[in-house]
Amino acid sequence: MLEEKQPTQQFTLKNDRYRKVRGGSAKFLDISCAACNTWILLYQKDGPGRVLRLYLNRIFAPPVLAQLQDRADIVETKNMTNLVCSSCGVVLGSPMKYDDGRLAYNLRHGLIAKKKSDGTYTPPPDTTNKE
Ligand SMILES: [Zn+2]
Incomplete structure (x- = not known):
């Protein structure tokens, strides 16, 4: 792992059949x-x-979560783990499979906050150097 400052990534909204539905x-x-x-x-x-x-194929960042949708070993909910806050450890969601076949995290009521985003993600420069 490089410890240089990572460039900000700009993502583009997916436009597919799930969005059309x-x-x-x-x-x-x-x-x-x-x-x-x-x-x-x-x-x-x-x-x-x-x-x-939260559908796995709608997660863009961080990479560790965004990669789940492409992992060949994650095809059923039993291959997934709970979505846990990396800071305080609270369980935010649990694995589920939606009617359309997509894997997702079923959110626990009221445990997340959401804010409109411009679709950018700036990786932390050094994850071991917080505080
Ligand atoms: Zn937390």
């Missing part, structure tokens, strides 16, 4: 832990309505 609109959201305010992930929300679950 939800009416075609989409936006980026920063999802955080409501308890301790730690940023958890960058998410694409399709269509209107509340965020009840």
